[in-house]
Amino acid sequence: MALSDQLTKLAEQAKKIEDEAKKAADEARSELEARVQRASEAASQKAQELSNKGQETKEQASDKWTQVRSDWAKHVAKVRGDIATQEAKADAADAKFAADLAEADAYDAIDFASAAMEEAEYAVLDAILARKEADELAVSR
Numbered sequence: 396m397a398l399s400d401q402l403t404k405l406a407e408q409a410k411k412i413e414d415e416a417k418k419a420a421d422e423a424r425s426e427l428e429a430r431v432q433r434a435s436e437a438a439s440q441k442a443q444e445l446s447n448k449g450q451e452t453k454e455q456a457s458d459k460w461t462q463v464r465s466d467w468a469k470h471v472a473k474v475r476g477d478i479a480t481q482e483a484k485a486d487a488a489d490a491k492f493a494a495d496l497a498e499a500d501a502y503d504a505i506d507f508a509s510a511a512m513e514e515a516e517y518a519v520l521d522a523i524l525a526r527k528e529a530d531e532l533a534v535s536r
Contacts, residue, residue: 398519398522398523399519402515402516402519405512405515409508415430435475438471439471439475442467442468442471443468445464445467445468446464446465446468448464474500477496478497478500
């Protein structure tokens with residue numbers, strides 16, 4: 396898959412998430428709980444795929460991306476553990492605080508995704524430039 400195709404797929408995914416978040420606000424609690432469960436499972440699966448990809452391509456990947464993958468997997472596990480702990484402790488008095496924490500986690504995840512998209516843009520452009528330079532060198536020899 397071409398790099399530009401992957402960026403298109405990423406933009407489509409971001410739009411889908413935006414649309415789903417807007418719909419979720421009007422859903423019944425039981426529907427929202429099921430959606431949260433599905434999203435959690437999908438995110439865990441994606442984190443596992445990313446971790447597996449890091450293991451498979453460890454020799455080829457730069458050290459910085461290997462570390463990012465490892466850090467991301469640890470972060471996901473910690474956040475999930477924190478959320479589960481908060482949910483277990485939550486009662487009516489703690490519900491607002493738990494919601495505030497969940498919203499803060501969501502904002503942080505969005506900020507992280509935004510930073511990752513900026514890094515992806517840089518990496519894509521750098522890869523295109525590197526390919527052009529390699530092609531030019533190949534022609535000149």
